Amino acid sequence: MYLISVKSLKPNDILGKAIVSEKGQVLLNKGVKLDEHYIHILYKYGYQFVYIEDDDTKDITVEDDISDQLKTKAIKTIKKVFDIVTPAKDDNVDDFKQIIKKIEKGEIKKKLADSPFIKSIESISYDIVNSLGDVKVLNGMASLKRQDNFTYQHCLDVTILSVALASKSLYTKKRLVELAKGCLLHDIGRILINKSLYTQPRKLSSTEFDLIKKHPQIGYLVLKDVSQVGIIASHIAYQHHEQQDGLGYPRGLKGNNLLPVPDKLAEEGYIMPLAEIVCVTNVYDALVSPRVYRSAYTPDQAFFIMKRMAGKQLNIEAFRVFSDMIPAYPIGTTVYILNGRYKNFIGVVSKINQENLTRPTVRLLYNASKRRISPLEIDLIKNPILNITGVII
């Protein structure tokens, strides 16, 4: 199977992976032959990418980092928790002070604390930590996000990336569970901000942008007194947009560019050690996800952007470990050959080479004239001269 933009789907394409809604319903099953109607449904639901398969790519399988069952359970639970804090339609406010007033009334916090779903966040956190175990390399592709369930999917993807990254830094299981809880809930503050601000294709005014920059603080204020969440998880929500140079938001905390961050450096004015990890994974997941104002970046483009941010904005050590565990060209993604004998050919990544995540094995499917060819397998470790770039077809 391979990943393809919904815009490029044609009738008779075969779906390589089932499309499952956040309620756990299978919208379209694996193996379904797509027709105009199905393609229209995928558009309507806001999907940007799907996996399709054909005879030449049948043997390429994309493994999920956690089971579909756990994924669906996590998404459902994040949605249930976020629904608790979702303002009624006529109760949307655009002013920070009014939002704080609302939180201070205490109703939202009480509803959260009384909800069985907030307890499930803890058990799901354990399940994610257990199922990632001592994973060495992640699949690394973001979930197939849709515009309207973006936040829940993003929270789950950031959790998977962060737990995997932190487990490489020898954090205890207890710490990893705290980290997972914080990540699953890290964007809860967005929910209290008028949703329309996030879906505007236009440039936001500085007041609107300032309010969006308050979402980590709003999230923290909602979570901090809910005993099932705990202080570490609520601070992860508070600090996930901070930067090494102190130019992040909302408080301008600084980082240490070290991983793990020594406890003695976890002091006033600095980003909390576990949050340093989330500041990196949050940027990656945002880059590889589509937004209303831009398409998704491919993982190799995301790494290129993050490399320039490392040291100043992103914790350089955390980024180094991160780039050693996420393939720049994940299995099932499409690449373009930039030079050599196969210049301008297009292929699909069929195998990751564990010893060098930037040099996968590629199955060439199209020649330079964009004509389909008999598949040709190229191991980039054995062909060191060939350069590739990720493309979205």
Ligand SMILES: [Fe+2]
């Ligand atoms: Fe955020």
